[in-house]
Amino acid sequence: MAPAGPFFAPGGPLSRAHPAYEPRAGQEEMAGAVERVLRDGGVLMVEAGTGTGKTLAYLVPAIEAGRRVVVATGTRNLQDQIFRMDLPFLREKAGMAFSACLMKGRENYLCRYRLAQFATKPMFEVLDERRWLPVIRKWSRSTESGDRAEIPDLPDALKVWRDVNARADTCTGRKCPEFESCWLTRLKRQAERSQILVVNHHLFFADLGVRTAFGSVLPEYDTVVFDEAHLIEETATQYFGVQVSSAQVEELARDAETLAAKSGGSAKGGGGASALRQAAREFFGVLRERLDQGQGRLRFDPPGRDGPDLEHEWTALSAALDGLANEGAGGDEARASLEARGGEIKEALALVLQRSDPGFVYSMEGRGRGSVVLAAAPIDLSALLREGLFSSLQAAVLTSATLAVEGKFDFFQRRLGLETCETLIVESPFDHERQAVLYLPKRMPEPRDKGFLGRAVEEILALLEITDGRAFLLFTSYAVMARVREALEQDGSWTLFVQGDGSKAALVESFKTADRGVLLGTTSFWHGVDVPGEALSLVVVDKLPFDVPADPLIAARIERIRAAGGNPFREYQTPMAVLELKQGLGRLLRSRSDRGILAVLDPRLTSRPYGRTFLASLPPYPRVREIEACRAFFGGPKGPEGQA
Ligand code: SF4
Helix, strand or coil: CCCCHHHHCCCCHHHHHCCCCCCCHHHHHHHHHHHHHHHHCEEEEEEECCCCCHHHHHHHHHHHCCCCEEEEECCHHHHHHHHHHHHHHHHHHCCCCCCEEECCCHHHEECHHHHHHHHHCCCCCCHHHHHHHHHHHHHHCCCCCCEHHHCCCCCCCCHHHHHHECCHHHCCHHHCCCHHHCHHHHHHHHHHCCCEEEEEHHHHHHHHCCCCCCCCCCCCCCEEEECCHHHHHHHHHHHHCEEEEHHHHHHHHHHHHHHHHHCCCCCCCCCCHHHHHHHHHHHHHHHHHHHHCCCCEEECCCHHHCCCCCHHHHHHHHHHHHHHHHHCCCCHHHHHHHHHHHHHHHHHHHHHHHCCCCCEEEEEEEEHHHEEEEEEEECCCHHHHHHHCHHHCCEEEEEECCCCECCECHHHHHHHCCCCCEEEEECCCCCHHHHEEEECCCCCCCCCCCCHHHHHHHHHHHHHHHHCCCEEEECCCHHHHHHHHHHHHHHCCCEEEECCCCCHHHHHHHHHHCCCEEEEECHHHHCCCCCCCCCCCEEEECCCCCCCCCCHHHHHHHHHHHHCCCCHHHHHHHHHHHHHHHHHHCCCCCCCCCCEEEEECCCHHHHCCCHHHHHHHCCCCCEECCHHHHHHHHHCCCCCCCEC
């Protein structure tokens, strides 16, 4: 394995390949640490500030390691950027030789078999979607990959895609007549021959759960680099737990009905669909009633602790799921697949209904269009990750711009079961003291005070005037976002882009070129949104982003720490909020030439003792307390005046 350091050094391959490349000590340091862990084994955690060039700092040693390395990103954007920009750059411009493969979740690929079946007698859940079938069929004749991303305007939520995609529960693997020409079979073979596999966390953890079945898509590996590693715990929680939804049962009923209709049976309710729907309505109806009385995700306790008693409804639903096997029509393969899906749903529901494992938290949640989700989620992932993942790897690197709290990794290490791993902080090369100011307005009421919203709107309007819009307003709740939107609409001076009015990508793209653009978003906009340059000159955060302690999973994690004699606010809630705030504020500076204002309207940052933990974890932005200081900074070329 060639040392990675010289690659990044002045006059090295990177500076020859990229004339504008400026050597960065942090990048070289990170590449050296990654190279060591890939060579000697173990786990390395690296916080690499924005602008470090961390992607190349792990890709170069990964390629030079000469063995298979899985690179798992938190977002599709980064996955695409690595595969379409960084890897081709290293191959074509820097002359590195390696093979690579981009892999997405199975649902992204078209299933030849299901498409052919569907096309013989199409049954559309949404009639308007009929126009998409010829588009998909035409594309299927020329595509090399079967990846839906090749049809750029295919709507994300297209229902008919669910009828033709290559998801695991409908795939019969080697028994499928299309197995040899299947895009997934080809992709898996390509992956077998590839050194670098670029996946996302969802695919990685989904695959980890099905390593033995045909559903698995990744070939054997012993080395993984997790980028955007701050998102691992959340994603892994989903895959180490169990989730079942009423929508999944409805989908099964619909497929049973379709199969029955194709075999000449009833087009409505055939193949056991009627009985299944009736039983599901009664079962999920009990939950829906409970959910109507509460907000968001609620605990799903056993009857002895005032949870819903579903014994009677479960007997009927379980019989209806078994009934699919007896009443099902169609060919053997299709029928076996339905039966297997019914069996999986039954098994998952039975597990959640027990509500008895003290290591899990059980919850019920209402989602769009009346769907109900029942889930069992592990409270503590540390042992599961250590034993189920890290102990079987030869080497792993976890990196992100936000992993450390007050310069330490304890929080993250504890959460992921990696107390003894190697750690490294690589400072951002940005000049935070000249590129930004952190505005903490005086005289702000506490967020719970009824005067908070009015004052927040005043501050936001004053800041928008200074930067001429070009702002992200990041909220911790939809309710506050909606009220600020109302106020800005009344003001009428701004072009607003509000979460929910379009896809995230489309909103961000339109925002970039808008005149006096202001983008309003909650949780998902705190992460992975990248707007370099003047188009983004102001980021405002309304409140410190503490997770809602009423959420069953958060509440269970808090309780677990308290029961072990710890202090959950200090050990869990505060570090989580610190990392989230670092992410949100990190949206502003994306290059060395960016400048702008950061504002946190929550006075607890300066009035409460824990505020010091937040401030000590942020880059050294100069702090200002008066709006005039923001004006002076933004108007002038030099550093801030009126620093706190
Ligand atoms: S092998 Fe599975 S995914 Fe591939 S065409 Fe057949 S059923 Fe579809």
